[in-house]
Amino acid sequence: MGATGNVEPREILRLDRVSVVLGGRQILEEVGFALRSGEFTGLIGTNGAGKTTLLRVILGLLRPTSGTVVFAADERSRRTRSVGYVPQKVLLDPDMPMRARDLVALGLDGQRFGIPVRSRRRAARVDEMLRAVDAERFADVRVGLLSGGEQQRVLIAHALISRPDLLLLDEPLANLDLRSSLEIVTLLGRVAREQQVSVLLSAHELNPLLPVMDRVVYLAGGRAASGTTDEVIQADVLSRLYGQHVDVIRVHGRILVVAGEAGSQLASHASDFVVGAG
Amino acid sequence: MDRFFTWIVAPGFFGSQPVQVAIVIGGLAAMVSGVVGVFTVIRGQSFGGHALTDVATAGGSGAVLFGLSPLFGFVGLGVVGAGVMEMIGVRRLRGRDLATGVVLGASTGLAALFLYLDATTSGTTAGATQQILFGSIFTVDSSMLPIVIGFGAVAMGIVAAVYRPLLLSSVSDDIAAARGVPLRGIGLLFMLALAVSVALSALTIGAILSTALLVGPAAIALRLTSRPGVAIALACVIGVAVTWAGVLLAYDSYTWGSSRQGFPVSFFIVALVFLLYVASAVVRPRALHRGGG
Amino acid sequence: MLSIVVVGDAMFSGFMVNAWTVATVVAVIAGVVGFFVVLRGAAFPAHAIPNGAFAGAAAANLLGINVLIGLGACAVLAAIGIGTLGRRGRLDVATALALVLMLAVGALLLSRSSAYEPQIYSLLFGEILGVSTTELLPVVALAVVCIAAVAVLYRPLLLSSILPEVGEARGVHAHRMEIAFLVVVGVATAMTVPVVGALLIFTLMIGPPAAARSFTDRPLAAMLLSIAIALVIVWSAIALSYLSDWPIGFFVGTISAAAYGAGRVSSAWRRSRRARTTATAAAAVAP
Numbered sequence: 091m092g093a094t095g096n097v098e099p100r101e102i103l104r105l106d107r108v109s110v111v112l113g114g115r116q117i118l119e120e121v122g123f124a125l126r127s128g129e130f131t132g133l134i135g136t137n138g139a140g141k142t143t144l145l146r147v148i149l150g151l152l153r154p155t156s157g158t159v160v161f162a163a164d165e166r167s168r169r170t171r172s173v174g175y176v177p178q179k180v181l182l183d184p185d186m187p188m189r190a191r192d193l194v195a196l197g198l199d200g201q202r203f204g205i206p207v208r209s210r211r212r213a214a215r216v217d218e219m220l221r222a223v224d225a226e227r228f229a230d231v232r233v234g235l236l237s238g239g240e241q242q243r244v245l246i247a248h249a250l251i252s253r254p255d256l257l258l259l260d261e262p263l264a265n266l267d268l269r270s271s272l273e274i275v276t277l278l279g280r281v282a283r284e285q286q287v288s289v290l291l292s293a294h295e296l297n298p299l300l301p302v303m304d305r306v307v308y309l310a311g312g313r314a315a316s317g318t319t320d321e322v323i324q325a326d327v328l329s330r331l332y333g334q335h336v337d338v339i340r341v342h343g344r345i346l347v348v349a350g351e352a353g354s355q356l357a358s359h360a361s362d363f364v365v366g367a368g
Numbered sequence: 369m370d371r372f373f374t375w376i377v378a379p380g381f382f383g384s385q386p387v388q389v390a391i392v393i394g395g396l397a398a399m400v401s402g403v404v405g406v407f408t409v410i411r412g413q414s415f416g417g418h419a420l421t422d423v424a425t426a427g428g429s430g431a432v433l434f435g436l437s438p439l440f441g442f443v444g445l446g447v448v449g450a451g452v453m454e455m456i457g458v459r460r461l462r463g464r465d466l467a468t469g470v471v472l473g474a475s476t477g478l479a480a481l482f483l484y485l486d487a488t489t490s491g492t493t494a495g496a497t498q499q500i501l502f503g504s505i506f507t508v509d510s511s512m513l514p515i516v517i518g519f520g521a522v523a524m525g526i527v528a529a530v531y532r533p534l535l536l537s538s539v540s541d542d543i544a545a546a547r548g549v550p551l552r553g554i555g556l557l558f559m560l561a562l563a564v565s566v567a568l569s570a571l572t573i574g575a576i577l578s579t580a581l582l583v584g585p586a587a588i589a590l591r592l593t594s595r596p597g598v599a600i601a602l603a604c605v606i607g608v609a610v611t612w613a614g615v616l617l618a619y620d621s622y623t624w625g626s627s628r629q630g631f632p633v634s635f636f637i638v639a640l641v642f643l644l645y646v647a648s649a650v651v652r653p654r655a656l657h658r659g660g661g
Numbered sequence: 662m663l664s665i666v667v668v669g670d671a672m673f674s675g676f677m678v679n680a681w682t683v684a685t686v687v688a689v690i691a692g693v694v695g696f697f698v699v700l701r702g703a704a705f706p707a708h709a710i711p712n713g714a715f716a717g718a719a720a721a722n723l724l725g726i727n728v729l730i731g732l733g734a735c736a737v738l739a740a741i742g743i744g745t746l747g748r749r750g751r752l753d754v755a756t757a758l759a760l761v762l763m764l765a766v767g768a769l770l771l772s773r774s775s776a777y778e779p780q781i782y783s784l785l786f787g788e789i790l791g792v793s794t795t796e797l798l799p800v801v802a803l804a805v806v807c808i809a810a811v812a813v814l815y816r817p818l819l820l821s822s823i824l825p826e827v828g829e830a831r832g833v834h835a836h837r838m839e840i841a842f843l844v845v846v847g848v849a850t851a852m853t854v855p856v857v858g859a860l861l862i863f864t865l866m867i868g869p870p871a872a873a874r875s876f877t878d879r880p881l882a883a884m885l886l887s888i889a890i891a892l893v894i895v896w897s898a899i900a901l902s903y904l905s906d907w908p909i910g911f912f913v914g915t916i917s918a919a920a921y922g923a924g925r926v927s928s929a930w931r932r933s934r935r936a937r938t939t940a941t942a943a944a945a946v947a948p
Contacts, residue, residue: 149829149830150830151829151830173830175826175827175830175831176827177824177826177827180824182823185874185875185928186700186823186874187873187874187877187878187879187880187882187883188823188878188879188880189878189879192879192880193823196816196819196820196823196824199816200816200817200819200820200828200831200833201816201817201820201828201831201832201833202816202817203813203814203815203816203817204812204813204815204816205812205815205816205881206815206816230878231878232878235935245824248824248827249827409754414705414754414756414757415704415705415708415757417757418705418708418757418760422860465702465704465705466699466702466704466867466871466921468704469704469705469707469708469863469864469867470864470867470868470871470917470918470921470922471918472708472863472864473861473863473864473867473868473913473914473917473918474864474914474915474917474918475914476786476860476861476864476910476914477861477864477910477911477912477913477914477915477917477918478911478914478915479786479860480786480858480860480861480908480910480911480914481907481908481910481911483782483786484782484907484908484911487782501768501785502768576761576764576768577761577764577765577768579757579758579760579761580757580758580761580762580765583754583757583758584758587754587758631769632768632769634765634768635765635766635768635769638761638762638764638765639762639765641758642758642759642761642762645754645758
């Protein structure tokens with residue numbers, strides 16, 4: 091159920107008491123956790139819990155009001171090169187002249203000026219990435235014509251090709267059907283192990299992630315609880331996090347997080363995290 | 369007091385017949401533009417509205433070639449153009465803009481041809497180019513008044529008839545479709561009203577500039593209020609005020625300076641619209657209507 | 662037979678050489694810049710900026726300075742203005758109003774001069790046949806600048822146009838790219854407006870790239886094809902204009918529309934063919 095490699099996972103990123111106040115509202119409050127290489131971490135929370143804000147802080151697009159975000163020192167010390175990012179909503183026009191292969195190649199050096207030079211090494215690297223995400227059979231199809239799951243894989247390859255230490259995905263499973271969801275999650279688990287990449291994936295349901303998730307960062311009301319799944323997804327931990335009574339029910343390897351009282355504020359969010367079939 | 373009044377309104381203003389005609393036509397065009405314009409902005413079809421003005425240019429210059437008043441060309445080709453644009457009807461925003469741009473380009477090409485033929489064929493009025501492109505409000509014959517009023521009534525009538533479904537589909541086509549609104553039909557009717565509105569303002573301030581009257585007062589109104597009914601009323605008031613002020617200033621300008629050449633009406637109207645828009649952007653920096661596009 | 666040879670001779674000699682040269686340059690620029698215009702869905706700003714240039718040309722004309730300078734300055738100003746205004750309220754309303762104001766100012770300025778009508782006409786619809794050799798040089802120089810700029814911006818602009826958020830995360834600021842892109846459009850416009858007119862350069866920047874992307878899946882190939890199609894359009898337009906005396910803008914507008922139409926038909930056909938192939942393949946594979 092996670093990284094079982096012999097390599098001792100090294101710390102990639104540490105957040106320490108990160109708070110974000112935007113427009114008078116406290117979006118994140120004293121959030122702290124660490125991400126290690128080869129680990130798959132789920133960032134769980136309902137819509138509006140602050141997941142995207144947290145991701146933007148990690149990406150350096152948003153400065154926290156207080157707290158620190160520290161990347162482990164590396165030969166490649168530039169943060170931008172160490173983090174791969176798969177954004178939430180991507181609109182790819184079917185008429186756009188760009189194949190899957192071209193989009194992945196853009197991940198290598200798309201941020202540098204000039205025109206890409208064709209080389210066998212580049213092409214080989216692109217092929218390798220397409221193989222890694224199982225996208226070879228549609229490598230030459232326009233990205234705008236691919237299905238949601240196929241596009242997701244191309245975007246993952248695009249993010250991975252520059253060999254980042256950390257791969258961030260913002261709600262990649264939101265618009266996928268069950269089967270595609272499972273495929274993506276399995277793929278990411280494999281990538282995390284094989285390439286020793288730290289994967290941070292945000293979602294509002296944790297059951298699809300259970301098979302591969304090593305650790306979880308659970309966000310509620312701007313506060314976070316982090317640790318292994320068993321450590322965090324407990325009634326007392328979550329109740330403290332929500333400030334309300336919460337029940338955690340485990341059944342057939344699936345987890346249900348249920349609001350306590352019918353009249354409580356949580357009840358309105360219950361449908362978000364009362365999970366049916368995982 | 370008398371001198372102050374003469375300073376603002378040059379002598380002979382209210383008695384001049386071209387001015388009276390201009391006031392009526394301009395006012396009517398501004399009202400129709402205000403009503404249609406609010407919907408245009410909400411629907412994010414400003415570019416489409418602008419493209420129709422170029423279609424109108426082709427129509428107007430074509431009409432002159434056949435010895436007709438430009439207005440008929442404006443309306444005739446405008447309606448055809450509106451239909452074509454709606455029928456090409458690409459749903460995705462980017463694709464729609466491209467299709468619109470191509471229609472615009474083709475009709476501009478047509479306009480180029482017609483204007484060239486106008487200039488080289490004998491029997492056409494001189495200055496046709498200027499009239500069609502930049503308006504001819506002072507030179508419209510008063511016999512055209514009933515026709516202009518008729519077209520105006522048609523455009524307003526269409527909007528009045530489909531007001532509720534039009535509003536619904538402009539705000540959200542998903543909800544409208546769910547409620548059984550025929551999106552294609554409403555879209556087409558709206559485009560027709562838009563074509564007529566463009567034609568009328570083309571007559572007032574010229575085909576090329578009529579976008580200002582269509583989009584300007586509406587955009588200003590939508591910055592000040594988010595209620596459609598109020599916005600429409602406000603857009604009409606702003607549009608008519610700006611148009612009448614433009615007519616006045618243009619008339620006055622013939623008494624300015626030594627050359628007594630005067631400035632065109634269209635320039636004043638466009639300048640006033642722009643100034644008001646900038647002012648409204650400063651006063652209310654955040655736009656209130658649905659964003660995007 | 663003889664008359665065709667005579668016409669052919671005249672069409673390629675003397676002042677016509679300049680026309681062919683400048684048309685070629687314009688087509689190349691339109692294809693290169695137009696590729697990104699279509700990719701970014703920037704049809705409206707691409708239409709607005711030339712109109713700003715029109716006002717600059719009119720002002721320059723009135724003040725007696727080199728028209729190209731007036732064009733360039735106003736085009737770049739319009740570009741930056743549109744880029745900045747776009748950040749605030751709705752982009753298309755701001756663009757529409759700025760565009761129309763520019764036209765009105767231009768018309769006003771031109772009305773002050775005596776040769777009003779022909780000037781309006783040539784600035785709006787182009788006057789390719791009247792290009793002198795001295796005017797040719799700055800056009801070519803600006804073209805080189807434009808192409809160099811696009812070559813340098815190619816990768817980050819491509820990334821920012823397709824995946825703006827990923828670009829931001831990689832240090833490519835979307836807003837800066839937008840301004841840079843619009844300025845390039847401004848410069849491209851400045852050099853091409855005297856030739857094909859403010860209302861028609863836009864057609865060349867839209868039609869060929871929109872058609873090109875229907876015929877190829879690769880980005881760089883699409884750009885090269887845009888250039889090729891633009892060249893064909895402009896060359897045919899000159900030839901037809903020379904033979905018929907009709908304005909060149911008419912041919913540019915209509916042939917570009919035809920190219921776009923052909924592209925749409927081809928896309929639809931490819932899509933239906935792909936749907937049929939997928940359906941057959943799916944049927945062949947047992948679920």
